[in-house]
Amino acid sequence: MKLIFCEECGGRNNVKDELLENIDSQPIVCQFCGNVMSKETIIPHKFPAKTINTLHYHLLFIDDDVFHLQLMKKTLEKEYMVSIASTGIHGLDLAAERQPDLILLDLNMPGMDGYEVCKRLKENPATRKIAVIFVSARDREDDECRGFGLGAVDYISKPINLQILNARIMVQLRIRQLLQQQKQQADSMIQSLQQNSMEVETEQERLKRENTGLMAILDSLPEKVLIEDKGRRISWANRLALEMCGIQLNEIAGRSSAEILSRSHAACDECLPDAAPQLPRFVHLPLFDEDGEPEGTAHILSEDREHPAQLCQAAESAINSFIDTNRQAIRESLATILFGIDAIGSILRNNKEFETIGRPVIKAAEQLDQMVCSLLDFERRDKDD
Structure with missing residues (x-):
């Protein structure tokens, strides 16, 4: 149950929570005067809210009736901070x-007057x-319309009913409290967005x-480096x-x-597998984003990079040139090694230690001689053919 004061008669209405939840479809009527209470009066009661410490709120009464001013001050200063002014000029200054x-x-x-x-x-x-x-003793509708047109939020008729006055003051303070909370939330959100923006x-x-x-x-x-997207x-x-x-x-x-690779007079086995074999090849390097998803490819070609076939041809040519140049020297060196091992074996024939070590050495030298001779003879036959 919630206690709600009617803004019309000030009556104390005990309203069930389920009625508050359905105020958009089912209006709430004052139990005393039959007035349909406005949503501005009801909504602050619909949601749980912190209790308002009314002593933190400041009210200003502007009225030329000094007795009325003192009465309002004495009545309300126990709950609010109250200031009074007996003229419009003084009221504006305060x-x-x-x-x-x-x-x-x-x-x-x-x-x-109050309008001014x-x-x-x-x-x-x-x-x-x-x-x-x-606040006025007037009760004409055009007075209320003019007041609202100037920016007033409410209109109370004299003589003032204190219950009604308290209820309407509380409504406005609740609205002010909600607006302040919304402003604080908005300021906090703006500050957070600004901070995020600065970080970005x-x-x-x-x-x-x-x-x-x-x-x-x-x-x-x-x-040479080329980078492509997905x-x-x-x-x-x-x-x-x-x-x-x-x-x-x-321009690129x-x-x-594919167009740029072909224009570069180079190829990529991944992108252009049918390109001429003699063309230099780019290294195909996939690129990935932070989530491990493909986001493109880097193609890299060294300045002195040659095609593998060209490298093999160069290596084969170098080997052949070395063999042609050193064929006789290789044979003579092998013959000297074999003769030396045989001579040492004859000298140390009766040495059991040499017999154990020397026999495998002699056998390995003979095998090396056979392999080198076969290699030299094979290279010569291949060249003659």
Whole structure:
């Protein structure tokens, strides 16, 4: 059960929680006067809220009736901080100086009436957000409409019913409390977003510096580097790769990697398996993102890199040249080794230790002589053929 004061008659209504949950579809009627209570009155009771310490709230009464002012002050100062002003000018000064949470403003005042005071309050940025409740003995509808048009939040008729006054003050303070909570939440969210934005900008700057440094390193390498995205489109190339292709970076970006590879007079076994075998080959290096998903490929070609077939031909030519040049010297060196081992064996024939060690050495030397002679003879026959 919740205790809700009717804003019309001030009656104390005991309302069940299930009725509060359905106020959008089922309005709540005052049990005393039959008034349909406004949502502004009911909603603060619908949600659990911290108890309001009303002594923290400041009320300002502006009225030319001094007796009425003193009565309101004595009645409410036990629950609120209360200031009073008997003229509109004094009320404007106090409002700007003390920044009250709520102003109760009489309409009928000599000199500057309540309408003019409200108008000036709303024109001043320092007092614009202070809630204003009009208090008047007038009961014409156009008075209320004019007051709401100037920015007032409520209208109370004289003579004032203290229960109604308390209920309506409490409604406005509840609304103010909710607005303050929302503002705090919004400020906290904005601060968090700003902090996140700063962190993102800092991270972007760091990545930009790292990326710039990486590009500089890749540009200084003696290898040609081409980088393509998942769509097989070139996204970047270092200086040597651009020179090899005879193209600028702004022209190469976004073009098909197959086109650029063929233009480079080189190939990649993964991307162009049917390319001519004599062409130098790029190393095909897959690239992955932080989640291990493929995000592109790096193609790398060394400045002095040759095709494997060319390397084999060069190695074979070098071996043949060495054998042709040193054939006789190899044979003579082997003959000297074999003769020396045989001579040493004759001298130390009766030495049992040499017999144990020397026999395997002699056998190995003979096998080496046979293999080298076979190799030399095979190379000569192959060359003659």
